[in-house]
Amino acid sequence: MKSVGNQGQQENDTSKIDLRxxxxxxxxxxxxxxxxxxxxxxxxxxxxxxxxxxxxxxxxxxxxxxxxxxxxxxxxxxxxxxxxxxxxxxxxxxxxxxxxxxxxxxxISQPSLRVQTYITTSIRWLAPRLPKFKKHYPDIELEVSTYNANWDFDEKHADIAIIYRVDDLPDHLSWQPIFESSVFPVCSPEFLAELPSSPKPYELSQYPLISVYTENKYWNWEDWFDSIDDNPNTHNKDLKILEVDTLAAALEMAIVGEGIALVNGTFADKDIASGRLVIPVSHQDKGAGEWGIVYHKNLAKDQRVTTFIQWLLEQN
Known part of the structure; x- marks a missing residue:
């Protein structure tokens, strides 16, 4: 068998190659x-x-x-x-x-898929999962931007958003649920030791409370107390509430013992599993609707969007 040399063809070489x-x-x-x-x-x-x-x-x-x-x-x-x-x-x-x-x-450069979500959702839910997405879909570039709790889908700078369910979604946007949401109080084990043994939900109103500043009534301590007590008058109306602008901040403050935080359970599960946070009352859960994906209907057949949505649905 003859040796093959390094005789590369020039770019303008039009000589015939016998593919037979x-x-x-x-x-x-x-x-x-x-x-x-x-x-x-x-x-x-x-x-x-x-x-x-x-x-x-x-x-x-x-x-x-x-x-x-x-x-x-x-x-x-x-x-x-x-x-x-x-x-x-x-x-x-x-x-x-x-x-x-x-x-x-x-x-052949494809534009990045621009994803918008809350700060806490990005830090505690999306970011830990993204390495798996990049491993399975290396050709899809993601550009993630964040904002605070209140929803404001910036269609000029984002293709898709991961948000809490909003009422009156504009007709030109599509909605795909990802997971159900629940809200309940959490605190550090050290803070729990300061509470009465097996405290009643209304007894939490006597202690420092932490909540996220949001228009969402499900994350509001007053509404939470009213929703779980048979008699709304049993809890202390003079609540000591420290409001923060992100759920991540509320969780961190609860971890260091600053009070009892009202949080979304999806983003607190790892801290609860590790023992950094505990749930102080047995009757704590209030369904708070859906979290999901919103995107422009014009992108419904965009392969990047459909691939990313399908991957998100597989994460729960």
Whole structure:
């Protein structure tokens, strides 16, 4: 077999390439995988083909070349001298083809998918999951921006938003639920030790409270007390409430013992599981509607959007 030199064609070279001399590409793929793995079975598994299919590809390639590429010794195979030499050429050629393909694909720049969400949602829910998304969908670039609790979908600077359900969604926007929301109080174990044993919900009103400044009534201590007490007059009306602008801040303040925070359970689960936070009352849960995805209806068939939405739905 003759050696192949580095005689690259010029960009403007229009000389004809006789493609009839080229073996089928699938046979080259089957040969490369078999030679590299030293196993027809291994090549079949890697290429998602059957054992007979790989064997047929190798036989086709050997017939095309007029030489044996493998020696079969029982259940084992090994490359012939011709096979070893040909393998080096095939591997180099396929590597060049793969590199050229990746270069062309990367040169076709797709705009980033612009995702908007609350600060806490980004920090405590979305960000920890994004490495998995990048691993499975490396071609989709994400650009994440954040804002405070009140919803304000900036359509000029975002394609999609992860938000708490809002009333009266504009007709040109679509809504896809992700998970149900619940709100309940949490505090540090040290703060819990200052409370009565097995406290009643209304007894929490006598202690420092922390809440997120929001128009959402479900995160409002007054409404929460009214919703869980049989007699709304039982709790202290002179509430000592410290308002913060993000749920992340409320959680951190509860962790360091500044008071009892009214929080969304989805974003507190890891701190509860680790023991950094505890739930002080047994009757604590109030359903607070849905969290989901909002996006412009014009993007309903955008593959980036549909892929990202489907991935988000798989996270719960």
């Amino acid at each position: 001399q080229l073996p089928p590409l699938k046979s080259l793929k089957g040969f490369e995988a078999t030679a590299r793995l030293g196993s027809v079975r291994g090549a079949a598994e890697e290429l998602s083909l059957t054992h007979p299919a790989i064997s047929h590809q190798i036989q086709t390639l050997e017939d095309s070349l007029g030489v044996k590429l493998f020696l079969r010794e029982g259940r084992h195979i090994r490359l012939t001298n011709e096979g070893k030499e040909y393998y080096q050429f095939v591997r180099q050629a396929l590597g060049i083809l793969i590199s050229a393909t990746e270069q062309i694909r990367s040169s």
